[in-house]
Amino acid sequence: MPIAETERLIIAKVTLDDAAFFLELMNTPHWLKYIGDRNVKTLEAAREHLKKGILKSYKTDGFGFYKLLLKSENNKVIGISGLVKRQQLDHVDIGFGFLPEYEGYGFGYESSVAVMSLAKDTFKLDKIVAITDPINKNSIKLLEKLGLKLEKKVDPFDTGKELLLFAKDL
Numbered sequence: 001m002p003i004a005e006t007e008r009l010i011i012a013k014v015t016l017d018d019a020a021f022f023l024e025l026m027n028t029p030h031w032l033k034y035i036g037d038r039n040v041k042t043l044e045a046a047r048e049h050l051k052k053g054i055l056k057s058y059k060t061d062g063f064g065f066y067k068l069l070l071k072s073e074n075n076k077v078i079g080i081s082g083l084v085k086r087q088q089l090d091h092v093d094i095g096f097g098f099l100p101e102y103e104g105y106g107f108g109y110e111s112s113v114a115v116m117s118l119a120k121d122t123f124k125l126d127k128i129v130a131i132t133d134p135i136n137k138n139s140i141k142l143l144e145k146l147g148l149k150l151e152k153k154v155d156p157f158d159t160g161k162e163l164l165l166f167a168k169d170l
Contacts, residue, residue, distance in 0.1 A: 003066060004114045009107065010069040011081070011114055014054045018067055019046035021077045028100055034136045035097065054082075061085045063123050065095065068111050070102070078102040081111035083119055083128070088156035091129045091167065092119065096142075108142050116146065120170040127170060131156060131163045140164065 057064035065082030079098035
């Protein structure tokens with residue numbers, strides 16, 4: 001069931017039926033390079049990851065990451081965009097990820113604008129943040145286009161690797 005729609009995308013809740021998509025997405029080169037290897041190498045591992053992550057966040061926070069279905073390709077799932085409340089951050093984090101063949105076509109911006117609207121109007125958030133690897137120039141460019149401003153460098157996961165924290169008041 002869609003929670004939002006844009007010109008080209010349907011934004012809908014993730015289900016366990018999306019495990020195969022997540023298995024593929026979480027093993028793409030950009031996911032592994034910029035987000036990290038979550039050791040999701042089987043369908044069962046993908047299902048468990050969804051249960052402990054996205055599906056749990058829907059129950060506890062009322063929101064989470066959403067799958068993005070491309071209308072022009074018979075509603076094929078091409079990526080994710082959404083919100084996550086991380087214990088390590090003071091505000092809700094916006095994020096996104098796409099299969100490689102759908103990067104660079106504006107789907108990140110299009111879906112994130114819709115997600116930010118949901119954050120403000122549906123979930124009544126007054127501020128969102130985003131964290132990204134300093135070498136992820138495309139993510140930085142998109143966050144800036146969305147109106148998020150660089151606030152500081154952080155190491156939210158105590159890994160010794162600094163990330164950039166962007167923020168925007170809604």
